[in-house]
Amino acid sequence: MKLSGSLADPKVENFNRLYNSYYSLVFSIVFSKVNNYHDAEDICQEVFLRFYGKMQEIENPRKWILGCLRIVVIDFYKQKNRNDEDIDSLFNDISMGYINGFKEARVIISQIIEEVCDESGEEDGSDASIFNLIAVYRYSIVEAARHLKLNYKQTRYRYNRICEKIMSRLREKGIKELGDLL
Numbered sequence: 001m002k003l004s005g006s007l008a009d010p011k012v013e014n015f016n017r018l019y020n021s022y023y024s025l026v027f028s029i030v031f032s033k034v035n036n037y038h039d040a041e042d043i044c045q046e047v048f049l050r051f052y053g054k055m056q057e058i059e060n061p062r063k064w065i066l067g068c069l070r071i072v073v074i075d076f077y078k079q080k081n082r083n084d085e086d087i088d089s090l091f092n093d094i095s096m097g098y099i100n101g102f103k104e105a106r107v108i109i110s111q112i113i114e115e116v117c118d119e120s121g122e123e124d125g126s127d128a129s130i131f132n133l134i135a136v137y138r139y140s141i142v143e144a145a146r147h148l149k150l151n152y153k154q155t156r157y158r159y160n161r162i163c164e165k166i167m168s169r170l171r172e173k174g175i176k177e178l179g180d181l182l
Contacts, residue, residue, distance in 0.1 A: 015052055018061050023048070025138060026069055033073050046072050066137070116165040130155060131162045 026047055031040040047068050051061070058064045113131060126148060133144040145155035170176075 011055065015055060018051075018055075018065075019048060022062065022065050026065060029066075029069060030073060034076065039076065043069075043072050043076055062139075062143075112166055112169045113162075116162060116169060119165075126150075127158055127162055130159050134159050135163075 023044065027040055027044050030043045030047075031037065034040055034043065047065060050068050050072070051058070051065055054064070055061070113128070116127075129148060130144055130150075133139040133147060134141060139147065141156050141159060142152060144150075144159075145152050148155065150158075
């Protein structure tokens with residue numbers, strides 16, 4: 001869906017750069033929700049068309065695109081008359097954040113993450129928030145730190161600590177590498 005235009009058109013250049021940065025993320029999330037390649041392509045096209053129309057007004061493209069993605073997927077389900085499904089739960093299931101094809105692996109990982117974050121002693125759930133923003137929603141450490149109003153070093157340290165605990169817990173279950181689980 002790349003746009004072509006004059007080489008000097010900064011809006012087109014910016015759109016193409018952002019499209020290249022976010023398309024694979026958007027497609028993988030959409031495909032995990034609709035389980036149909038062609039529907040996922042159509043939904044992605046709709047998300048990026050809406051983005052192009054509003055692009056100059058948007059401060060945080062990633063956040064806007066992911067929010068728009070949610071709206072477009074929900075509209076898709078409503079058009080398909082899938083009222084028997086709890087549409088909101090499509091986006092609330094942490095195991096759906098891991099797009100690797102094996103739900104059992106995602107469930108095992110999400111259980112371990114939940115246990116590790118619960119054991120961290122953070123009453124505000126900030127360790128879970130740090131992990132979810134970086135590992136699940138693919139924020140950078142800088143973006144996660146800014147979002148949670150922490151500094152970069154705190155965020156990086158806590159994220160690394162959580163990852164070490166998760167890997168330790170996986171090793172206790174006989175899983176030496178994530179590849180063994182997948």
